[in-house]
Amino acid sequence: MGNLQGKRRFSLCYTPPMTACHQLLEILADGRFHSGQALGDDLGISRAAIWKQVRSLKEMGLELHSVQGRGYRLAEPLELLRVEDIRRAMSSPASQRLARLEVHFQLESTNSYLREQESHGLDSVCGCVTESQSAGRGRRGRVWVSPFGGGLYLSLLWRFPQGPGEMGGVSLVVGLAVLRAFHSLGISGAGLKWPNDILWEGGKLGGVLLDVSGESSGPCSVVVGIGINLRVRPELMQSVDQPWVDLYTVTRGEMVSRNCLAGVILDRLITLLQEFQHHGLEPFLEEWHRHDLVTGRQVQLRLADRTITGTAQGVDSNGALLMDSGGVLCRFASGEVSLRVAQ
Ligand code: BTN
Numbered sequence: 001m002g003n004l005q006g007k008r009r010f011s012l013c014y015t016p017p018m019t020a021c022h023q024l025l026e027i028l029a030d031g032r033f034h035s036g037q038a039l040g041d042d043l044g045i046s047r048a049a050i051w052k053q054v055r056s057l058k059e060m061g062l063e064l065h066s067v068q069g070r071g072y073r074l075a076e077p078l079e080l081l082r083v084e085d086i087r088r089a090m091s092s093p094a095s096q097r098l099a100r101l102e103v104h105f106q107l108e109s110t111n112s113y114l115r116e117q118e119s120h121g122l123d124s125v126c127g128c129v130t131e132s133q134s135a136g137r138g139r140r141g142r143v144w145v146s147p148f149g150g151g152l153y154l155s156l157l158w159r160f161p162q163g164p165g166e167m168g169g170v171s172l173v174v175g176l177a178v179l180r181a182f183h184s185l186g187i188s189g190a191g192l193k194w195p196n197d198i199l200w201e202g203g204k205l206g207g208v209l210l211d212v213s214g215e216s217s218g219p220c221s222v223v224v225g226i227g228i229n230l231r232v233r234p235e236l237m238q239s240v241d242q243p244w245v246d247l248y249t250v251t252r253g254e255m256v257s258r259n260c261l262a263g264v265i266l267d268r269l270i271t272l273l274q275e276f277q278h279h280g281l282e283p284f285l286e287e288w289h290r291h292d293l294v295t296g297r298q299v300q301l302r303l304a305d306r307t308i309t310g311t312a313q314g315v316d317s318n319g320a321l322l323m324d325s326g327g328v329l330c331r332f333a334s335g336e337v338s339l340r341v342a343q
Contacts (some may be wrong), residue, residue, distance in 0.1 A: 021057060022105045024057070031076055031077030036071055079258050094267040098266065109225075113155070114156075118221065128155055129152070132147060132148035155226070158284050160214075163216050169276060169318055174194065175192045192292055204243065301337045311324045
């Protein structure tokens with residue numbers, strides 16, 4: 001961060017300026033009724049302008065009620081994301097390692113955002129979280145449905161001295177970081193489907209998207225993107241083509257603090273990526289196998305141009321999937337393939 005000559009300089013703490021929409025939500029976050037008149041007075045805008053902002057919030061995926069004579073309220077109170085609260089949930093070594101953390105109201109995609117900021121001089125280790133994504137990205141070109149407050153949408157930029165070819169293991173380590181964070185918050189029962197789907201009772205609870213760039217001999221930079229379904233209205237998930245679940249269901253209706261979850265995930269992620277950078281995947285393999293949901297099971301592996309069936313045989317020391325297909329042990333690198341449990 002010190003020598004960004006000729007490039008944009010970044011402060012350690014950045015909160016984007018608040019829009020009227022954001023200010024409105026700060027007031028509505030308590031879940032109580034607020035009249036259009038009172039909201040307009042607080043924000044210094046007309047009642048018609050308030051109505052317009054309410055419409056924008058609905059378009060971002062928030063459930064808002066408006067009742068004649070009482071005003072507007074959120075269907076549920078909402079804990080908004082805040083840099084201080086996220087950092088408070090982190091250990092001080094991890095928080096110090098995180099040079100910069102940004103909280104946004106809406107981004108197209110936290111991964112794309114960090115990548116773009118990197119081209120303007122943003123350095124590792126930097127993170128960002130957002131309340132909603134308008135173009136959230138999943139693996140294999142899928143859309144990651146990202147309604148406002150309905151999920152955790154988080155990315156971290158990390159530079160490795162190694163080349164992209166050695167990043168297969170990062171995928172696996174990120175899944176473990178999420179599971180470790182869950183365990184420390186008392187959330188149990190989740191497991192991993194290679195390379196990094198986070199599943200709970202067969203439904204997808206979260207996913208990881210890695211954007212890797214760099215010279216083949218290294219160094220390389222990785223944007224680690226994590227999406228966790230927190231509390232999502234089923235009608236917003238109609239386009240999702242696989243079984244899914246949210247944390248609200250997993251915890252049987254107990255709300256987990258979003259700031260705390262973001263902080264603990266960042267904390268575990270930073271700790272594990274540091275260890276991976278120095279020692280590779282080897283120290284994590286035993287733990288990964290304990291959480292692996294598919295080894296020994298009949299699976300279908302979808303490649304870009306074909307599908308292979310066989311029995312999953314775990315992963316190798318680079319994080320590649322091993323699969324017994326017709327008596328031949330095959331190896332598949334991470335990032336290019338998807339795995340589906342056979343019917
Ligand atoms: C998957 O398909 O399983 C990966 C989903 C990754 C979604 C997260 S949400 C935060 C980050 N920003 C994105 O656009 N995608 C990732």
